[in-house]
Amino acid sequence: MAASAPLSHTFYTLGFSSSTVSKAPTTLIQPFAQCFQCAHHQFPLNKHSESTKFALSKWDSVIINRSRRSLFKTSLSFQDSAPQTSDDEDSLSELEVSKDEVDEEYSFRLKSLMQVYKEAILVGDVKAIYEIEAAISSVEKERDDLAQKVSALSAEINSGKEKYIRLQADFDNFRKRSEKERLTIRTNAQGEIIESLLPMVDNFERAKRQIKLETEMEKKIDASYQGIYKQFVEIMKSLRVAVVPTVGKPFDPALHEAVAREESQEFIDGIIIEEFRRGFLLGDRLLRPAMVKVSAGPGKRIPSSVAQKSAAATTGVDDN
Incomplete structure (x- = not known):
């Protein structure tokens, strides 16, 4: 190898590849014999310095012995300790691994491998350098694969959350619709x-209008069936059944059925003046429209007695 210029306080950086390692003997790393690093001190070497050569031979034996015992074990241990990916890892616990944790773990492993890599370059172990480069490449590839896997799982989790929210909304709508x-x-x-x-x-209403209470027996019969009718009315009220208001109210085709129309001096045009059959409501639902007679006018005013009767009819089924 040709003589080189003085290398005082100068360090070489050498790039290794598979082709270089296969062809190059240990002479490729001779420039690294010009200097080495121990603890926090750097020792520049000069081929004309006897004391420096002594230091090299002294530290060389220490580094080589230590490296040969632990260099390959260290580099391979980091490769073997890498988490293996398999189908069994597709579990719920894997979803909790974040991308930052993956980067932190592999950053630590890469730093450790780089430290061993520097020691291999320092002692000139070409085979170890090649193996460490392969290990570093494998670690980086595995890190990228796991990062992609974490991203895919995160996207899957977000998709699952969206599906859950949609299903929850659909279920709420279904529950409300079912209740309705x-x-x-x-x-x-x-x-x-x-x-x-x-x-x-x-029938109760017709009997009430037609019966004539002349004897004591007829009065007892009337009191008996009126008691039954009142009980029936209370049950109807408990079921939210109400009477459609008629006399004195404006005619409403949604609630009333007009069967007659005549002039009236008491009611203006369009006001109900007589009821023929009661109408009933169940809440807001019309069970049966009321059959009524409607005024054709001209009217002057609504008598107070008629207005009071109409107000009583709007409260519900009559108690009498």
Whole structure:
């Protein structure tokens, strides 16, 4: 090898590759024999200095002996201790690994390998250098693979959260819709039953208008059936059944059925003047429209007695 210029306080940096290692003997690392590093002191070497040569031979034996015992074990131990990826790692615990933790772990391993790499360059062990370079490349590749895997799992978690939120919203809508349908079905069934009982109310009302209380026996019979009718009225009220207001109120085609129309001096045009059959409401639902007679006018005013009767009719089924 040709003589080189003085290398006082100068360090060489040598790049290794697989082709270089296969062809090059130990002479490739001769420039690194010009200097070495021990603890916190640097010892520049000069081929003309006897004391420096002595220092090299002294420290060379120490470094080589120590390196041969631990260099390959250290480099291989970091490679063997790398976490292996398999299908079994696709578990819930793996989802908790963050990208920062992966970077921190492999940064520590790379620093350790680089320290061993420097020692291998210092002692001139070409085979160890090649193996450490391969280990570093493997660690970097594995780090990139795990980082991609963490990113993919994070995206999968976010997708799962979005699906969960959508499913939760769909379930809430389904629950509300089911509750509404249940109430509708219940109201419809209740309305059908009550509607089938309305003819009984009509019969009580007709009997009340037609009966003539002349004897004591007739009065007892009237009191008996009126007691039954009042009990029936209380049950109807508990089911939210109310009477459609009629006399003295404006005609509403949604609530009333007009069967007659005549002029009136008491009511203006469009006001109900007489009721023929009661109408009933179940809450806001119309069970049966009221059959009424409507005024054709011209009217002057609504008598107070008629207004009071109409107000009483709006409170619900009559108690009498």
